[in-house]
Amino acid sequence: MNHQWGDIYQVTLPLPFALRMINAYVIKGSSGVALVDAGLNIDMDVQAWQEAQAAADWKWADVEKIVLTHYHPDHYGLAGTLQQWTGAPVYLSRIDHEQAQLFFGRKSQMPETMKSFFAFHGLPDAWVAQIPAHLRSFHPWVEPHPQVTLLEPGETIRMGDVEYEVLHTPGHADGHLSFYDPNRKWLIGGDFLLPKITPNISLWPECHPNPLDNYLTTLARMKELEVSRVFPSHGPVFDHYVERIEMLEKHHADRLREMKAFVVEKAGATAFEVCQHQFGSNHNIHNLRFALSETLAHLEYLRIRGELSVEERDGIAYYMACAA
Structure with missing residues (x-):
């Protein structure tokens, strides 16, 4: 347990990959508690939850609901186990409930779809071969899957x-939800807005075809909301809400400009080549998957705007500058 703000307690859960930790939240009320996000189904996160109980004086039987901002493993993974221990409903958006099954269902063909997708965008064979096993390696971290109660935007909870x-x-995940207290003007924001790192915006097969436009639209819309404090999933609680949104808008504008300039300079490039130019080549398969998908989100944004085109050569996609 890191910090407390009124009725909201922060729980820091360790992660076995680059992000290192995720903030979950316990919200205490007169009749029980709500948990926001779950962590992974790993021993370290179970222990962190047990320490959080001792620090803030609550028990599994006190949990009234488990609310998930989105389906990514570090938010979703332990939810099914927490549901077994608490008997509480697990709330998630309809889109992200479907995508949890798409990415992590045992019968899903997404590992093979992703393998073909990345190969088409220039990922070398040695990396492509690792994709299916890498995606399936998440299964133990997210099972058992929870029984989900669907939560719709516009409702209150x-x-x-x-x-x-x-x-x-949306943007970081197609069905991403944030939770706003209009009285205190507090926002529990998940991965929508982070104080120190930029949320990963990725293009995935069978998901939103223009996730960066989706995210930039979200930023512009959410900038109008009056927010005094943001409770993020990664990094400290912060209050520079509009300033942070504007920093992220500039970040993506700069990255779009850099990627387009590289494609123009090379007279055409695969997404993998753009990815290496933008993010370097020192990656493991986990980080490379996100870097390449983020690169594709930016390239597709430019293509859909008519600033780039795609040409297929020998089964590989090359992004090209459009004629003036």
């Missing part, structure tokens, strides 16, 4: 003694 507005904040 009581967490503790507060009615939070349910806001759709």
Whole structure:
């Protein structure tokens, strides 16, 4: 347990990959507690939850609901186990419930789809061969899957003694939800807005075809909301809300400009070549998957805007500058 703000307690859960940790939240009320996000189904996170119980004086039987901002493993993974221990409903958006099964269902063909997808965009064979086993390696971290109660944007949900507005904040995940307390103007933002790192915006097969446009639209819409404090999933709680949104808008504008300039300079490049130019080549398969998918989100944004085109050569896609 790191910090407390009124009825909201932060729980820091360790992760066995680059992010290193995720913030979950316990919201205490007069009749019980709500948990926001779950961590992974790993011993370290179970221990962290047990330490959080001791620090803030609550028990599994006190949990009224488990609310997930989105389906990514570090948010979703332990939810099924927590549901078994608490008997509490697990809330998630319809889109992200479907995508949890798409990416982590045992019968899903996404590992093979992703393998073909990355090969088409220039990922070398030695990396392509690692994709299916890498994606399936997440299964133990997210099982058992919870029984989900669907949560729709525009609804409200009581967490503790507060009615939070349910806001759709897509980009990082298609069905990403954030939760807004209009009285205190507090936002539990998941991975929508982070204080120190930029949320990963990735293009995945069978998901939103223009995730960067989706995210930039979210930023512009959410900038109008009056927010005094943000409770993020990674990094410290912060209050420079509009400033942070504007920093991220500039970040993506700069990255789009850099990627387009590289494609123009090379007179055509694969997404993998652009990825290496932008992010370097010192990656493991986990980080490379995210770097390449983020590169594709930017390249597709430019293509859909008519600033780039795609040409297929020998089964590989090359992004090209459009004629003036």
